[in-house]
Amino acid sequence: MQLTGAEILIECLKEQDVDTIFGYPGGAVINIYDALYKHQDEIRHILTSHEQGASHAADGYARATGKVGVCLATSGPGATNLVTGIATAYMDSVPMVAITGNVPLALLGKDSFQEVDITGITMPITKHNFIVKNVKDLASTVRRAFYIAQEGRPGPVLVDIPKDITAQITEYIKEEPIAIEKVTEYITEEDINNALELLQNSQQPLIYVGGGVICADANGDLVAFAEKVKAPVCCTLMGLGGFPATHELFTGMIGMHGTKSSNLAATKCDLLIAIGARFSDRVISKVEAFAPNAQVLHIDIDPAEINKNIRSHYHIIGDVKEVLKRLNKKLAPQENQPWMEQVKTWKEKYPLGYKKDGRLKPQYVIEKIYEMTKGEAIITTEVGQNQMWTAQYYKFTKSRTFISSGGLGTMGYGLGACIGAKIGNPEKLVINVAGDGSFQMNSIELATAIKYNLPIIVVILNNGVLGMVRQWQDLFYDKRYAETDLDRGTDLIKLVEAYGAKGYQITEESQFEEAFHKALESNVPVVLNCIIDKTENVYPMVPAGAPIENVITEG
Template sequence: MKLTGSKILIECLKEQGVDTIFGFPGGAVLNIYDELYRSQNEIRHILTSHEQGAAHAADGYARATGKVGVCLATSGPGATNLVTGIATAYMDSVPMVAITGQVATPLLGKDSFQEVDITGITMPITKHNFIVKDVNKLADIVRRAFYIAKEGRPGPVLIDICKDVTAAYAEYEPKSPQELPEVPVRVDEKCIDEAAEAINKAERPVILAGGGVSIAGANKELFEFATNAQIPVTTTLMGMGAFPGTHELFMGMIGMHGTKTTNMAVSESDLFIAIGARFSDRVISNVQRFAPKASIMHIDIDPAEIGKNINVQYALEGNIKKILQLLNERVKKKECTDWVRKINEWKELYPLKYPQDDKLHPQYIIERMYELTKGEAIITTEVGQHQMWAAQFYKYTSPRQFLSSGGLGTMGYGLGACIGARIGRPDKKVINVAGDGSFRMNCNELATAVEYKLPIIVAIFNNHALGMVRQWQQLFYGGRYSSTSLDRCTDFKALAEAYGAIGINVTAKEEVDEALNRALASEDTPVVINFEIDKDEMVFPIVPPGAPLSELIEE
């Protein structure tokens, strides 16, 4: 049957199981929006306040559900407003398809109204991208885009569609989505045997679980591996929830703001096993002095990551789930070891801490958030000190529970991601932990949350400063606070109410539970809680840039 390009696009989205699109209309995508109107009972369109919010919402939806997130924008500024969200998804391996409108094919390359080369702009931050100039190729391109976004190491794909293509007719034949091939194990039995032997012989092993564990659905295999072999576990920021944060073998996060126990364990370990992690600079800090006594074992789906940032003695490339299964068949079961006992001693000696007084401390707020939600909420974050407190003091016990911009560090990410996560997981309470600086960037998405009656919670840790940058200025720049004090008169409670949300101010410790309980009780209205905290609150521990992990500042 012959259909228009816009109808073909919508039919292909239905083929792929798309039930939600986040977007903002414009001239180049009018034909697509017309078809969306006709298909509104099958595909829900969420109108965000800004295209960047649409990209972050699609990202949060994808992270929370494991499905491909979809966002839609018009040509020119609409498309460029997606760029930060696309880059965020790319850095954190999030499956997303971004669809943009483009000027009609005769107008390409003529500096036409709202024309930009969005495929050229996004080439370095997508797994692949397409410009569609022929309606006869549209269906295959859409299908291929979804396949690429999900296949192997996931990531964003962009489809740029010329406006005349959306109006032209072509033959359409429905097809089922192409099945993803099982990711192979790209190492031989001998390498698996050697790795297992190294694990069995190790006296002080450490496991680092990254975001790749959750993406691969390998959480159960990781748990069996760690508990049977009695190996202490740490995670990257992206790996939160890959291993239960309540388990006795869990040491806390690694790296710049990792626990002292973790960073000491890494420095003393004789075998460091990284699983689905990419050895970012925030994890390893000083490359020459990272895990100086250890052999390095790296298990990852992406061969480009193995050996990229650090030398590896045991390289296990391919399907993380399968590799862990093969190792579990070979690794010897152990009882509690001297090494685990030493780790537990360190955990007692060096817990994460903050002043136990009557002041309103951010760490206390996160702890109460954990208790009152019974540890079951999905937490999204902006980027900064509040992000680290959320990582340190909320115990994540399942994958896809902590959504944060790890690789790109995108301020303004959290609110859009919170909206996407709540739409994807309406069965969960979703809380966005924000700083006042980050929240200002995309606070306009409160209008979206109100319009769609989403009972999300925004917890603003308001220190009237760009807290993390200010902390660095205090510790490493002689206290010269250049452009980091936010002496502004924004009334966040009134701002929330202006959007139609519920606004709450909290200035004292004894007000925390009442505010959180009120927010958690909301069924169809967003709640913004403005927590007034001291601008001199800091994130500890911290490893100074370029220092080894063992040389951290504790307070």
């Protein structure tokens, strides 16, 4: 059948079972939007307030559903406004396809109006990207983009389409998507047997879990593995929800803002089993002091991560779920009683905690959210102190319920991601925890939540400062608070109400429960502006570059 390039694009999206696109129109994509208009009953378009909001919403949709997130923007500034969201998805291995328009082929490379080399700009932050210069290649390119975004280690792919390509006509033949096969060809019996020998000889093992467990949907296999090994389990920020936080083997997050028990376990273990984790600098800190007594077994789908930051003694490259299944099949139950008693002692001696002094505490707010949602909400966050308090005090027990920018640390990410997560899971409660600095970066997306009647809840931990930067200034820069006091005088409640949302100002603990209860029963977006003290810091904390056992605790 003869179709225009724009119509072929829509048909290819339908082939991939795309039901939602987040975007913002412009001249270079007007033909695509015209085709979308004709197929609005099959593909829902969410008009965000800014292209960055579209990219974050596509990212949040992907993380919360496990499907590919799709965003669409015009050429020039529309395309460059996607860049931060694409980089966010790339750092956290999120499957996304970003579609951009560009100027007609004859105008490429001539500094034409709203022209940028978006494939050149995004080359370092995509798994792959394409510019389509022949309409006959469009269908195969889109299909390949979706395949690349999902196969192996997921990530974003960009497809740039010049405007005249969307208008040209060629033959379209429908195809079924290529099945995504698990990466198993590098998993050998020798590797499995070596891992089993390590496990059997270890007396003090520690399982270190990253976001790869969630990507692989390997939660159940991980629990079975941990219970067989009888090992404590810690996780990275991106691994939250990959192992139930309520499980007796769980020791909490590891690294800069991890628990002291996790950091001590990493320092004292004789075998570190890294599963779907990349040994980020925020986890390992001082390389030569990280797990100094341990052999390292690294299980990951991406061979590029092996020996990149930490040398592994043994590794298995492949789909995490498949590796764990094979290990579980052969692994005899272990007993590491003295080690487990030691870890239990650390957990009891160094629990997470905070001083209650009558003021509204951010930790209390997060604990109350967990209590009132019974741990069943999807939580998105912004970046900074709000993110760390959420990671520490909300007990995530299921995958795809903690959604946050880990690798890039993108302020302004959370609200767009919250919208995307809610669109992908309309039946679930979705809450964004924010700082006042991050919230004001992309607060315009409240208009999107209002337009589509999304009853999301935003909880702002408002300390009037850029909290995490101020914390570093407080601890390491002799209290020189350079440009971290916001003091803008913005009335956030009036701002929220101007968008059409409900807003509640909260200054005391006794007010929070009532306001949050109202938010839970509301059918419109609600913002809870919780005023907290600007001197409140995130603890525990390991100074950058210090051994992770050197934990600063409050007081």
